[in-house]
Amino acid sequence: MAKSSTPTETEWGIESLIAIFQRYAGRDSNNRKLSKTEFLTFMNAELAAFTKNQKDPGVLDHMMKKLDLNSDGQLDFQEFLNLIGGLAIACHDSFIKFTHFQK
């Protein structure tokens, strides 16, 4: 967003979200959506700390279905952001509980 100066942390974060989505969505011919295969690749590469702790082998299938709001079998950028937002809120809630517990 800033054209000639160093990006702020927020600008960097936004650019990073776009770059991550493009990196995984661009693995097949359609770089506007994450296919199921691309979603699984993304989850196992980027969020392995989450996926490794899941005992239910169907958890990623279930997540994909829940995130795929228009049921087209793929995730667009908005649907991908809902995943990131959901994880961020869960982490933030844990952070608030932890700091509250420490007081």
Place this chain on the structure above:
Amino acid sequence: MAKSSTPTETEWGIESLIAIFQRYAGRDSNNRKLSKTEFLTFMNAELAAFTKNQKDPGVLDHMMKKLDLNSDGQLDFQEFLNLIGGLAIACHDSFIKFTHFQK
């Protein structure tokens, strides 16, 4: 999220969003919400490239009201993420249009 290894870019991005929110929301006694003053400080510090280009002096007031879904005069983390998500989608759409134009 990863405890003992280097965070992935996605994990880093999520942690960064939480840290940014905490940095600005923690400027007064309530670190769970961005007050109007904290929101303005955040926008002018982190998204100056956006705010500087606005000709309408009321644009930040209008944004705050639109983001404040429960109308409590403050932004919680979910409402803050809606702002980040909206900006990310706008940037992503521009990126897609630009790459499409280049082909």
